Amino acid sequence: xxxxxxxxxxxxxxxxxxxxxxxxxxxxxxxxxxxxxxxxxxxxxxxxxxxxxxxxxxxxxxxxxxxxxxxxxxxxxxxx
Numbered sequence: 772x773x774x775x776x777x778x779x780x781x782x783x784x785x786x787x788x789x790x791x792x793x794x795x796x797x798x799x800x801x802x803x804x805x806x807x808x809x810x811x812x813x814x815x816x817x818x819x820x821x822x823x824x825x826x827x828x829x830x831x832x833x834x835x836x837x838x839x840x841x842x843x844x845x846x847x848x849x850x851x
Contacts, residue, residue, distance in 0.1 A: 780845040783807045783825075787848070788816035795848065796822060807844070 787796040787808040799806050800819045809825035810816055818824060 779803055779805065781805045781807075781843055783809060783844040783847045785809050785847065785849040786811065788818065789814060793818075 782799055782804050784792060784796055784799070784806060786792055787806075788810045792808075796806055796808055797819060800821055805823075806819075806821070807823040807825055808816065808818055816824060
């Protein structure tokens, strides 16, 4: 039986490049979750190597665009 603490998720973090968001991303990576960070591109992002980066700007230009980056995400965490 799978222990709940062993469950690995695909997590999308919105604006996870600074302060609390970055700490959250680092914690999720240490717990072996697959993390994607979607940011506005305003500040440079120094993310853990295993994190997939994303960018808000294309979504802002095209309101019809999908609200999340490609891939199935089990959880979406907003830092905005």
